[in-house]
Amino acid sequence: MKPPAFEYVVADSVEAAVAALVAASGEAKILAGGQSLVPMLNFRLLRPAILVDINRIPGLIFIEERETDIRIGALTRHHQLETSPVIAKSLPALGAAMAHVAHLAIRNRGTIGGSLSHGDPAAELPMLALLLDATLTIAAPSGTRTVAAKNFFLGALSVDLGADELVTDVAFSKLPAGTGWGFEEVARRHGDFALAAVATTLTVSDGRISEARIAMTGVDETPKRAGDAEAMLVGQALDPRLLERAIGAVRGAVTPNTDLHASADYRRHLVGVLAGRALAAAWQRGGGT
Amino acid sequence: MSTHAIRVTVNGTVYERTVEPRLLLADFLRNTLGLTGTHVGCEHGVCGACTVLVDGDSVRACLLFAVQLDGSKVETVEGLGTPARLNPLQEAFREHHALQCGFCTPGMLMTATDLLRKYPLASDDEIRAGLSGNLCRCTGYEHIVNAVRAARDAR
Ligand SMILES: Cc1cc2nc3c(=O)[nH]c(=O)nc-3n(C[C@H](O)[C@H](O)[C@H](O)COP(=O)(O)OP(=O)(O)OC[C@H]3O[C@@H](n4cnc5c(N)ncnc54)[C@H](O)[C@@H]3O)c2cc1C
Ligand code: FES
Numbered sequence: 001m002k003p004p005a006f007e008y009v010v011a012d013s014v015e016a017a018v019a020a021l022v023a024a025s026g027e028a029k030i031l032a033g034g035q036s037l038v039p040m041l042n043f044r045l046l047r048p049a050i051l052v053d054i055n056r057i058p059g060l061i062f063i064e065e066r067e068t069d070i071r072i073g074a075l076t077r078h079h080q081l082e083t084s085p086v087i088a089k090s091l092p093a094l095g096a097a098m099a100h101v102a103h104l105a106i107r108n109r110g111t112i113g114g115s116l117s118h119g120d121p122a123a124e125l126p127m128l129a130l131l132l133d134a135t136l137t138i139a140a141p142s143g144t145r146t147v148a149a150k151n152f153f154l155g156a157l158s159v160d161l162g163a164d165e166l167v168t169d170v171a172f173s174k175l176p177a178g179t180g181w182g183f184e185e186v187a188r189r190h191g192d193f194a195l196a197a198v199a200t201t202l203t204v205s206d207g208r209i210s211e212a213r214i215a216m217t218g219v220d221e222t223p224k225r226a227g228d229a230e231a232m233l234v235g236q237a238l239d240p241r242l243l244e245r246a247i248g249a250v251r252g253a254v255t256p257n258t259d260l261h262a263s264a265d266y267r268r269h270l271v272g273v274l275a276g277r278a279l280a281a282a283w284q285r286g287g288g289t
Numbered sequence: 290m291s292t293h294a295i296r297v298t299v300n301g302t303v304y305e306r307t308v309e310p311r312l313l314l315a316d317f318l319r320n321t322l323g324l325t326g327t328h329v330g331c332e333h334g335v336c337g338a339c340t341v342l343v344d345g346d347s348v349r350a351c352l353l354f355a356v357q358l359d360g361s362k363v364e365t366v367e368g369l370g371t372p373a374r375l376n377p378l379q380e381a382f383r384e385h386h387a388l389q390c391g392f393c394t395p396g397m398l399m400t401a402t403d404l405l406r407k408y409p410l411a412s413d414d415e416i417r418a419g420l421s422g423n424l425c426r427c428t429g430y431e432h433i434v435n436a437v438r439a440a441r442d443a444r
């Protein structure tokens with residue numbers, strides 16, 4: 001279908017974008033990559049009066065390595081993350097996930113700010129934000145605020161973002177030395193949204209796990225961490241029995257949906273299988289034996 | 290609704306037009322400029338039929354508004370070659386029977402153009418993953434993969 005009519009405003013700065021959102025009193029939407037918004041407009045699921053195009057705001061595309069984290073500008077495109085040597089080196093799980101985000105033509109346009117703000121329950125980047133304790137910086141009419149990824153995703157397509165706020169960048173914490181990672185996804189076709197995906201990191205010191213993180217997507221209203229499974233791994237060496245227990249805890253942590261692509265039971269089974277593979281890979285990469 | 294004047298270069302020709310904001314790039318190309326080589330299937334980014342290049346990168350023309358492209362360079366299937374002088378990728382499609390009805394072909398060609406620039410495409414798996422966002426209702430995928438593999442070897 002064709003989108004409904006709207007007014008089009010080009011913002012040339014973050015301040016101008018926020019001012020345009022405020023002036024529209026809730027009737028405006030930000031247009032970033034458009035790869036989620038425009039399908040919704042074409043389906044007429046949304047009828048915003050105004051689109052505020054942020055693509056021409058300078059300074060929102062960057063990947064900056066800092067001492068403890070990597071800061072990424074909101075307009076950075078998926079394909080830039082996919083091919084960045086900084087990401088490949090310092091956030092390898094994120095780098096590996098990017099090839100699974102849609103298709104090249106969509107990765108050429110889609111942005112990290114858009115993916116996080118859209119909050120699709122099967123998207124990869126929200127899961128990675130949760131895995132890597134990301135912090136979002138948000139420009140609001142009253143100034144700037146920051147929010148941790150774990151408080152940002154509220155429900156399916158629902159995030160902690162006001163109608164007059166704009167995500168400007170997101171910082172992902174770097175991993176401690178001796179940390180291995182794993183990423184596993186199953187989708188119906190390469191590039192489709194995940195039926196389930198898991199990203200994990202294990203920090204290994206003296207043959208034992210000192211920190212464990214497990215994040216999942218596609219299996220609940222929001223991306224999730226498997227807190228119980230993480231806790232039972234800490235202080236242990238990964239052996240097959242422990243892995244089986246962790247897989248059980250991962251399955252217990254999710255409430256998947258049934259849709260035409262897969263049943264809830266299948267998704268719950270799958271997320272366990274993927275967690276098992278991802279944890280084994282992380283253990284090996286972290287130097288565990 | 291207000292309209293906006295834009296200046297867009299398509300296949301080397303500069304066009305100045307006044308557009309409504311909601312006009313999709315795909316409809317701008319087909320209906321405003323009469324360049325009907327770009328096809329429209331799903332209008333939500335899934336089928337790949339509308340794929341064109343904007344400033345050198347493949348994009349879905351059904352997920353961009355013409356008004357966004359003021360100052361941009363667009364390349365469509367009409368810019369690749371002519372019936373008398375096909376470009377090497379088009380020639381590979383012809384040689385390997387990579388089209389039946391031809392509906393998906395412009396999107397396949399523009400997608401493959403970008404894939405060949407950006408990826409090694411070292412294996413058939415990689416070629417298939419790259420083409421996975423383009424649907425062929427005639428299901429002639431084997432031949433399309435063969436054509437892209439041949440174009441890769443000739444690259
Ligand atoms: C066929 C297809 C397959 C896809 N497959 C996948 C997939 O497998 N995995 C996946 O993760 N994604 C997938 N996507 C979605 C894609 O990743 C989108 O790029 C992403 O979800 C949204 O980013 P965007 O920049 O395009 O945002 P837009 O579509 O421009 O915006 C999305 C929403 O976020 C808001 N917004 C955008 N930027 C900001 C900002 N800086 N601050 C505040 N609000 C903002 C918009 O107002 C809008 O509500 C797919 C899309 C398509 C069309
Ligand atoms: S018409 Fe654009 S992807 Fe189908």
Ligand code: FES
Nearest residue numbers: 389393425426427
């Ligand atoms: S050749 Fe008919 S759709 Fe592909």
